Amino acid sequence: SGAAGSPLLRRMTRGMYVSLDRALRGSTGTFWRTQGGGFVRTGSVGLVRNFSTFQGQTLGDAMHLPVAFALSITTNTYQPNGRGGFTPNGRVPRLTAFQLTDDPPVRAGNDEFYRTREGAFLRSRQVRVITAHAPPSDLAPNEKWVDVNLDHQSVVAYEGTRAVYVTVASTGRRNRTDPDENYETIQGGFRIQSKHVATTMDGNSANDGPYSIEDVPWVMYFEASFALHGAFWHEGFGGMRSHGCVNLAPSDARWFFQWTEPQVPLGWHGAYATAQRPGTRVYVHYDEQALGERGGPEAVPQH
Numbered sequence: 001s002g003a004a005g006s007p008l009l010r011r012m013t014r015g016m017y018v019s020l021d022r023a024l025r026g027s028t029g030t031f032w033r034t035q036g037g038g039f040v041r042t043g044s045v046g047l048v049r050n051f052s053t054f055q056g057q058t059l060g061d062a063m064h065l066p067v068a069f070a071l072s073i074t075t076n077t078y079q080p081n082g083r084g085g086f087t088p089n090g091r092v093p094r095l096t097a098f099q100l101t102d103d104p105p106v107r108a109g110n111d112e113f114y115r116t117r118e119g120a121f122l123r124s125r126q127v128r129v130i131t132a133h134a135p136p137s138d139l140a141p142n143e144k145w146v147d148v149n150l151d152h153q154s155v156v157a158y159e160g161t162r163a164v165y166v167t168v169a170s171t172g173r174r175n176r177t178d179p180d181e182n183y184e185t186i187q188g189g190f191r192i193q194s195k196h197v198a199t200t201m202d203g204n205s206a207n208d209g210p211y212s213i214e215d216v217p218w219v220m221y222f223e224a225s226f227a228l229h230g231a232f233w234h235e236g237f238g239g240m241r242s243h244g245c246v247n248l249a250p251s252d253a254r255w256f257f258q259w260t261e262p263q264v265p266l267g268w269h270g271a272y273a274t275a276q277r278p279g280t281r282v283y284v285h286y287d288e289q290a291l292g293e294r295g296g297p298e299a300v301p302q303h
Helices: 249-258
Strands: 020-026 027-036 040-041 067-070 075-080 088-090 098-099 104-106 111-115 121-123 127-132 144-149 153-159 163-168 186-191 194-205 207-224 226-230 246-248 271-272 281-285
Touching: 067 121, 067 163, 075 226, 098 271, 127 153, 127 163, 153 249, 163 249, 226 249
Parallel strands: 144 281, 226 246
Antiparallel strands: 020 027, 027 040, 067 098, 067 127, 075 088, 075 121, 104 111, 111 121, 144 153, 153 163, 186 281, 194 207, 194 271, 207 226
């Protein structure tokens, strides 16, 4: 916080993010004006330039579940070598999406390989495989719902039984042996409570210290401070790394923001769900967990 009687508004530590407006030259140097109306010296901050341009897949006739996303920095494609094994025959960039066949994986030694629609094979340890999930039992016909799978770090949008969008995310880091380091995403059945085009998220975690990120984009709160939202500060989608929220690539978060209820009126900055206008259902779970089964840390992160 600031200092009374001085021009200081707040102090920020290394690794925090401030939202900028424009650069201005003054008598004592060049400053960025911030979106909050303050000023910070240009030499004190580095611009975020390499935010993720990744985006998941719209599903329909051209692509449908099961889908695999490449996770490794160098993910290989394989072909059978005629000796009961597989030989690499190409490489793809990280987060490349593949349409899989419905064939069960083929075992070769200690590995399993999935067959793609094009006839190539993918090594199971190098990909995230996302399959369809049965809807909740009380779902209305064509009702929208979101399936967040913590084992596969996947987020799928459904309309009834039909999957319409799939991507990979980054959920909360899990450490069940140390409560101070357990940022596991809460599990259960929820509804989106509020949506915000952008908001500030900050706090002080026991081991990571204070953090602050201004203008986090496309935020959809579904339980206390747990939310689906865009993350421009990392590209680690497909693995756990957040303080509890479901981090999405910015383009994915925008897609879900526009698709989910309540709708935000044109020109508005946010909207709240009501009894007459309920939010879209969100189910967060592990593979062996029934939809709606509660679980997760007792401590709820505060933003």
